[in-house]
Amino acid sequence: MTATRIDGKAHAARLRARIAEQVAELKQAHDLVPGLAVVLVGEDPASQVYVASKGKQTVEAGMKSFEHRLPADATQAELLALIGRLNADAEVHGILVQLPLPGHINESEVINAIAVKKDVDGFTVANSGRLATGQRAMVPCTPLGCLMLLRDQMGDLSGKEAVVIGRSNIVGKPMASLLLGDNATVTVAHSRTKDLPEVVRRADIVVAAVGRPEMVKGDWLKPGAVVIDVGINRTEAGLVGDVDYASAVEIAAAVTPVPGGVGPMTIACLLANTLTACCRANDLPDPAGLTG
CATH class of the missing domain: 3.40.50.720 (NAD(P)-binding Rossmann-like Domain)
Incomplete structure (x- = not known):
């Protein structure tokens, strides 16, 4: 017996197409466009490639993409101030801080500074606890x-x-x-x-x-x-x-x-979570088939 090769790339492409359809329907019905903000601190080559891919796929799905780059020596206070501004920005429905962060920055403090409803990585203590206890959460x-x-x-x-x-x-x-x-x-x-x-x-x-x-x-x-x-x-x-x-x-x-x-499924699910976050922020039902 030879196992079936599970093609995550093809599955992700189908998922992104479904998300794009739902994004278009959301705009037509409610004049809403989901927005994803990605924050990159430093110049790690792998992280830069990953962030660029996220931005490209966000735009292709019909969403707004906001990219923020800080130098490697940016202080934790500067990063937290940026997150505070993004938390307050009505056009931003999802916030992702690209990990790993430079060693002088406390990752836990930064992650938990993200508004729970905009935590599209699902890493905050609040979302982790909700998932563990069977409540509605943003899922990693x-x-x-x-x-x-x-x-x-x-x-x-x-x-x-x-x-x-x-x-x-x-x-x-x-x-x-x-x-x-x-x-x-x-x-x-x-x-x-x-x-x-x-x-x-x-x-x-x-x-x-x-x-x-x-x-x-x-x-x-x-x-x-x-x-x-x-x-x-x-x-x-x-x-x-x-x-x-x-x-x-x-x-x-x-x-x-x-x-x-x-x-490939990880980035597709990031887009799914951003769409979900936009719907929840506007008291709309969760998009079908995207929340686990």
Whole structure:
């Protein structure tokens, strides 16, 4: 058996097209245009490429894109002042501060300065807590994209056994909350989990988000499992995920590749969250099929 290659790039393209349609309908019906502000501090090359891609896709979806660049030596007070202005700007419905930030800036303080309704990354304590307790929240983009891929591949996730490898606040923990919300049985595993391969072998769904190149081997997997690889690791051989793709495709039913799997979904879900934030700011129903 050779696994299905889950094409995140194609799925993201379809999602962006659906978002663009809903953005156009929102403008026609209510004269509203969602606006996304992205803040970049410093000149990290990877971050610059990512920010440029976000801006391009925002405009292509019919939204307003606001880009703010601060020098690497900008103070935390300057960054917080900018966030304060964006919080108060009615044209801005979503605010994203590109991470990582320079070492002299406290990331937690900056993230939690973003207005909860404009926190399209879903990283604030308020949104994290709401998601964990089953309340309406802005959902972090990468886990939301993973959930969409799983639903598309598997349909109803109710009763499925899922293992999430990784317990970060950005992916692991919110992913577990989303899977629980879909009535899966969830185990959160990590570097100190005893007999990790045996834990993974019982899973119908494996989400790998641990940051270790090709750690999850094919013989760890239950035959027919669906594997979502969140990892992006730069090696001498190029970009690889947290899953050994070559061996996984011999056992699993479906696997996301790296690159071309989860990555494209992250930006598409950022656009989805911006549209959702605009609707919520104007007391309109959430857009269909975009909120997890």
